[in-house]
Amino acid sequence: MFLISSCNEMDTDGDISIMGFRLAEEIKSYIGRNVDDEEVIINFIGHSMGGIIARAALVHLGKYKNQLGFFFSLSSPHLGYLNGVDTMIKTGLWFMRKMNKVKSLDQLSLEDNSKKEDTLLYKLSKEGHLRHFKKVILLSSSEDSYVAWHSARI
Secondary structure (H helix, E strand, C coil), X not given: CCCCCCCCCCCCCCCXXXXXXXXXXXXXXXXXXXXXXXXXXXXXXXXCHHHHHHHHHHCCCHHHHHHEEEEEEEXXXXXXXXXXXXXXXXXXXXXXXXXXXXXHHHHHCCCCCCCHHHCHHHHHHHHCHHHHCCXXXXXXXXXXXXXXXXXXXX
16 A cells, blocks of 8 residues: 655645654554554655655654654755755755745755754754664765755765
């Protein structure tokens, strides 16, 4: 069975932790309607920010931590957009953040708090939810101008 999430489809400018909560609620609802809790194995496939939202959802899925199969992310900025991003892309991200006040871009740029230890991405790294998966695959490309390969592969 597959859940193709749609809860954040038209709302990715907000807080990633809220998007993670919405995803977790969508997953729990889907499981409740379709499968017995004890029998479910949860796998994630996330592209770009979807991989980060999936990690944020894990905070709310502790009940299933022993039922996590694999986590696969494709070009997800796990370390944010601090370094290694094309100058033109970095300029575009800066402009978007200044013009639209996009909270998720602030979080991905580690600009959501003056102390780096209090930023969302830093906190997600300390949660350590990825260790509960049987397999973790982080895919990146050295030719990706949006997400630096070292960020996508942590």
